[in-house]
Amino acid sequence: MTGIEYDDFLDLEYEPSATDLVCEFTIDPAAGMSTEAAASRVASESSNGTWAALHVDEDELTHLGAVACEIDGNRIAVAYPVGLFEEGSMAQILSCIAGNIMGMKAVDSIRLEDCTWPASIVDGFPGPQFGPAVATEKLDAGDRPVLATVPKPKVGLSTSAHVGVGEAAWRGGIDLLKDDENLTDQAFNPFEDRLAESLAARDRVQEDVGERKDYLVNVTAETTEMLERVDLVAEHGGGFVMVDVITCGWAAVQSVRERCGDHGLAIHAHRAMHAAFDRTDHHGVSMRVLAQIARLCGVDHIHTGTAGLGKLENEDTPGINAWLAGDCHGLTPVLPVASGGLHPGVVDQLIDALGTEICIQAGGGIHGHPDGTHAGAKALRQSVEASLEGVPLGTYAEDHEELATALEKWGAETPR
Template structure:
């Protein structure tokens, strides 16, 4: 008599239905477990199966089970009937395709690489409120990257000091000033104080430059507190809120997407804690899927790496993540990405940040083009002439790339850029 039924979740002749979600996993079976048994266990545990055969089941169960249909080395594609998933509930989706399966003893390693969402699933989500064109219209920036900086060090300044650094950042030509991931409302820099002081200097900078200025102010907390902080941002005329989306959780991001949209606020998504589950290439969840998930639930932008700065991530990975966020359709890329048609879901910006300075601007733009948010923080505040000169040097580096000239050539007539190159050159932080 059969004890388990994992083999029933594997059919290498199966063709996914139009409405199936297809998930790409990397897997390594534990000792003594065959490949087909391993993928059968993944499909079973993430859908309608359990560890043993059952006495009776309704006939419809067969039509609801997931099917492992393609195995290529250590990669498997599994198709899931759309009926398994609650409409518009990305949290429930994650409980299935990224839930108990990561703890199965039959697997040595398991990594969720990507998911292809059918229109039948996508239609229940709103995606980003503005889309990239809407953000550009809001900021009145057309043909260059959007730019921003974090006051550095990332935490320690008073609200007044933070706002003053922000003013210098704006006056150097940058669009945004950004809180970093661990600055929320601390004893020496309360959120309410920071909002009020930043608002006053934003208005001053806009009047003096004639440009639109904004900030990514970090509202991350419990959901009710985030709502109150979003209300304050709207009251003071801001157009963005920042959330640490991984630590806050998918459910709170879903709630805040609608709440912020009603207030006219875009969401800047910081990915703090992502590397705890995406850095190991053999286990966890990929950054490209996290980016896809956040576009689905509706953030306007999310950090995606630089490939040339201080954080991990290759050029290919950064490009893939950028495409997932920006493109209406993406084609499969080897074992990194599946086909995806986003339908009516608007796009979002990739955010390049982490160890950048003016000398690294051209290689970042070679990877991303101009459709990104470029954050250069320590690389402006460390400029020999200060924050304002550092921001100007970065804007000059962007101009050089757009003009097709080297930074050294541009620096002959751009003293701020020359000062940056004299200090950092093209150094890549480690």
């Protein structure tokens, strides 16, 4: 017989092996509990331990205990042996590293901050098909940021009105029409009608303007239904789907990725509900980790915030984007999407903060232009051109009237 107790899960001398998954947490131990005691409970509950000491037949046991191997103030590192995990199942990984421990009494709060993913786990996941290469493989954006827009109001527009907004935006210089996160298949704008009419409009615009355009249609639904919608996108000749990855769940995202792989469709990941996990700095799961998970599961784009220049709270956008662009055992990078309260007057600051390998998405910042969507789209494209040429927006606006009107309306203000 062998014993399993909390002490078995703490070893500050332990050096993680190359195959371990190492997770960093910020923890706030419960009153009267040392950080060491809380850390060992985190490692125990998230791997193979429980609250009681156990006695198990050694011959019947594979040793899969995690090790709390580093403590630095309230920041701890836990190393998980790869055998703990089922290959290619993000749901199972999260049931370990972000499961019961999120609610255990041994900690008043706990936040999963960062993961170092070993090849032994990454190899079980497909990663993205295209990532930033959508700019040239599916669109004609070249080296500039990819530009997207979401019609507003976010729901309620009829199919023809929604398509009309998209057409005006494409003609004004936007690459991608995007559905909003809560537009799926409602009576006022049914999925299949919207899909067919939008892609027909896309084809007309492409023909007229000589630039490839596409449509991020929101396929989010129950998984079987979602896969049928993915098939419909392929049948109608679309190049992308959009998925609300947090609300529909990672197992569903994995299914969508597989089906999109069959069709060569890129996946635009909207992160609605992420803030339920990442908004506070002491509890939950960081956006950094959510973005890592999204890359492993294989999305091509994901919203990562606006470096403080938009309407939503967000954590370290440049740091997350750098991770999405960096090496991860050969996975294709992900194109980060800056979205939420952006308008032409902040594009120069946005590109300064995040570089050009991004997608810039503006809804209100295009359709709220005093001269309408077409002018708003032109203004956004002009602000990108000015920023890439290193010309101050005000100077560029002297002979670009749409940009001038946008600057008059919004200046360089960040909305709230």
